[in-house]
Every structure is written in C-alpha cells, then in structure tokens.
Amino acid sequence: MDLSSINPVLLLASLIVAATPILVAAIGELVVERAGVLNLGVEGMMITGAICGFAVAVETGSPALGFLAAAAGGAALSGLFAALTQFALANQVASGLALTLFGLGLSSLMGQGYVGVKPPATPRLDIPLLGDIPVLGRVVFGHDLVVYLGLALVVVVWAWLKFTRAGLVLRAVGENHDAAHALGYKVVRLRLLAIGFGGACAGLGGAYISLVRVPQWTEGMTAGAGWIALALVVFASWKPGRVLLGAWLFGGVTVLQLNLQAAGIAIPVEYLSMSPYLITILVLVIMSADRSRAPASLGRIFHASG
C-alpha cells in the first residue's frame, strides 16, 4: 500500500470532471420534477445528446457546436415525452421508460458511422494568472467551459426557484396543479418548458461523456449515468445544493476508490466498488431526515377539466 502515490490535487480535479455529467443531467431533472412531472427517460436523453453532440462536433470540428446540438437533441427527444404525457395524457412512468429504450436504440442507429472516430478536443479554459495559482489553479480554474456551466446552472436554478416569481409558479404547479390552474397559471405550457429544459440538460450531460470524459462514441456509453442522476434528485430531496453535493460525493468516491485500488490498499475491491453508491445514498438520506418531501403533484396526470 502506498497512499503517497495518490495526488490529492489531481484527484480533486478529476472528481469535478467525473461528477459533471450526472450533475448537469440531475439539475435538469430536478426542475422537471419540481414542476410535477416524473421523466424516467433521462438515460435515453443523455445517450441521444451524447451522439448528437459527438456527431456535430466531428462534422463541424467545433466542440461548442457539438454541445449546442446535444442540448437540442436531448430537448427534441424530451418533446416526444412531453407530447405523450401532456397532450395524450399517457402514464408518465411508462412514457419515461419507453423514452429511455427509444433513446438507446435511436442513438445506436445514429452512431453507426461514428464508432472509432475521434472527436475534436474540448479546450481547457486557460485563465491567465488564476490558472497559475498553485493547487487551487489546477483544481478550480483548470477545466473546460461545461464544468463551469454546470456549476452556474446549480446556482441559477437554486436562485430562480427560491427568489423569482416564475420559480414560485413552477413550484406551485408541481405541488398542486389544480390550484395553480384555478389561479390562471398555464400548467401545461409551464410543464412543457420544464420538460424541454430537463431534456437539454440531459443531452448536455451526455455529450460531456462522449466529448470530454471518455472521449469517443460507443453504443450504450452512458452506462446508467441517467439512472444515477434520477436517483440523485430523489435522495437530494429535490434541492439543488444537495444535488451538487451528491454528484460530487458520487464522482469523488468513484475516482477515489479507483485510486485506492491502484495504490493497492487492503480494503476488498467489492466494498470499494459499491462505496460510491453507498456513501452517496447514506449521506443524502441522513440529510433528508428533515421535513423535505416530494412535490405533491409529482407524476400525476393533469387535465384542465379535472
């Protein structure tokens, strides 16, 4: 065992990278669920975003355009879910699961010509001076734009839900859509926007995997990240700050356990492998022991006649 071979600075830096895809996808799903809609299709939207972003980045040579396309692709797929659940009033759980299956199939079809292709590199932001600060520079200022975008999203969503009138309306719709409707708020329109935002975020998270974290295209490459993002929202009791904490914990323990393994620490590998899931759930469950609960209208079908 040689713990000195683990470099804490590099560890922190890779923690942030490992956490970004699930963080971005989870913050999008949080908004959707706060609006009272349960979209289980995160995995499908992530993988669709992953291939959309990858394909566009390869064709245009621009990762930025790729990320835009990924958000558009994720949002487009979520449009299908929105049409099914908001207009056809289909069951949300079934529609979400179908969306995941559809997204996985669609992405492998779209990705046929992109197996083994290398995407253009996403540049790290090189902030002069700040990036040169020892330790802090590498950990805090040495990332690509999407990492900061993810963090900004958390802050913006938190502030928007807490302090703005629109955020309050969204929460009202999620808590009691009949009452919100009676007050004259456009329940369906608001939910459509929320679902679209969630889809765009999931797509962005997926593209982060295919363009930065791995970076290449392989079928099924999100490998369950969407489900982890979904679980994270629940265990974080629908609070943006806790989603961030959960994502970092999960990403952090994932990276740490690999490093511990490589350093040859004497903890059985099975425990190390399950540790990200266990620790994240444990911490978030303990934290949610307060009175926080799910939005009351979550997963219920709304029809203006009702």
Add this chain to the structure above:
Amino acid sequence: MNIKGLLAAAGLATGLATAAAAQDDPTKVGFIYVGPIGDGGWTYEHDKARLAVEEHFGDKVETVYQESVPEGADAERAITQMALQGADLIFTTSFGFMEPTLTVARKFPDVKFEHATGYKTLPNVSTYSARFYEGRAVQGHIAGKMTESDIIGYIASYPIPEVIRGINSAFVHAREANPDVEFKIIWAYTWFDPAKEADAATALIEQGADVILQHTDSTAPHAAAEKAGDVVTFGQASDMAEYKPFPRVSSIIDNWAPYYIDRVQAVMDGTWESQQVWHGIDEGMVEIGEITDAVPDEVKQEALALKESMASGEYHPFTGPLKKKDGSAWLAEGETASDETLLGMDFYVEGLEADIPQ
C-alpha cells in the same frame, strides 16, 4: 379487405412460406453477445465471425443475434427465446453465460450450444476459448521494455481464471524484460463501461503508470492515454487500429471465424459432438496485431520471436521456475503449467503485490 382478412391472408402466406422452406431449411445459428457490436473489442470480433459464417454458407444459414445481454437471469430468458425461435446452434459468448447456457441446454436437448470461455459441458454443450495468455506474454514483454516509470497499469474486469491468467502471463514476461517492473491493478467489475474504463485509466496514469494493459472491451483507455500524451496501450480482443501507431502499439485479436464456420458445418453434417477446445496462436484463434514503429525494432523482433516460439509449441508462457504469490512452489525448473491448473487459476504469481478479490 378488412384487418381480419389481411391477417388471415398473411397467416396463410406465412404458412405456405414455411412449408416451402421446410424442404431446404437453412441452419439457424444464434449468437448471444455481452456488449454492443459497436464496442470495438470483444463483441465486435464475435460479430465479425458471425458475418464470416454468413458469407461462407450463404443461403444455407440464417443467423440471429442479441447484443448487450446482461450476465445472469436475463441471459437465460434471451437464450431460451433464441432456442424457441428454432435456432439449431447457439453461441453464448461470455463467461457469465455459463449457468444460463447449461440451464437452457437441459431444456432443449436437440439444440446445440457453444459457450465461450467456460469450463462446464453437457452432451449438447461445448466450450471453446482462446489461449489469450499467449498474447498477454507478448504484450507483457513489450510493456516491460517500453515503460520508463517501471509502473504498468492493468484494468481488469472480473476476478475469474481467464483474467487472472492474463495478469500473471503479462507480469511474468514484463518482469523478464525488466526486473524493476511493478503492476498496479484496478478491477472495474465490468466488461464494458467506457466512462468507468476511462476513469480507471486516468487513475492509473495519475499514479505514474506509463503503460496500460486492459482486459475490458472498450477503446476508452486508449483515448485517456492519448490525452495524457506519453502512455502506451494495447488493443484488447480487437485490433483497435484507430489508435495506431501511438498510444496503441500492438494488440491481441480474437479470430473466431474459422472455429464458428467449422462448428456450423458440423451441425449441418450431423457430426457435431460436445467438446472442449482451447486454441492459441498456433491455430490462429489468437492473433497479435501489428507492432507499430513506436516500438524499437529490437523489442519488436524479440516480441515476434516470442510469438513464434509459442506458435511452434517450443515455449510455454508458464514455464518454471515459478512461485505463487504466497511464496509456495508452483512450477519447478523447466516444468510447464497444465491446462487444468490454468483453467482454474485463482492465484497470482510471485512478485505481484495486490490481492485477488474473493
């Protein structure tokens, strides 16, 4: 015509078609894959062999496959479904399909099964595997010569004999090439998860490894190595040629096509019998992918000579004196490991520091 009429007509047509086909029924061959065909590694090679079967037999065979079948209870359902669809021969292409294959085989005594990398057979179940450890010996030699930090990272999948054998073989030959070499091993507990494999490769690189060997199926570790700049990798199961000439400097390629064609032919001829085969470099089931110019010529020649000596049977990768990790004797001077020991290998050789997960 209403819907019912249409359905009846369709049913009639299908019936006629079946009757017509019965006279010259193509042999139906099923394939169960553990990953997606597009993994660029293990499953990709099995599917290449499936296509080779189709090309070889033309109209005489019909192939069906299912990809990304999880190892475990779900596999049983997938294999049963394939048997019910009328497959005459089913290849189940991952170690974890062993028990499900046996369970289904007992229910369908007329269907033949071929299970890859397993060790249990039935009158209608054969096993086949490749001596990947021969390829690992060549990799280990190149790795030992190429490393400058003397740290070699190894991304392992599951602690099963096949994987442990690969680690031991690579280690023995890396040590022979460079006595200071040290292995850092990460168990990914997956055959295919690009994000996890990339993370594992990154963790190994951050801890000083400048050569990465992998026993997982995606090309993600190559991408991570490429990002790092000066890290050597090897193609696993497939050539992974898109990362040539660097970081990928060589590869182990699994060539299943000749074996699959052989076995389909045996089913057609009615000569199929349960057997256990284990082919290596000699039979062509294990191929060494092009060693690129990033490897010094001298090392390349040594590696090729090593490959030749294994192909001719003159050298066995596990030749004594070798000790087990706990220091107990395993092989005496000049003694070679028996297939039985290798098939059940559950120990590291001396020099490896970590423990095998139980």
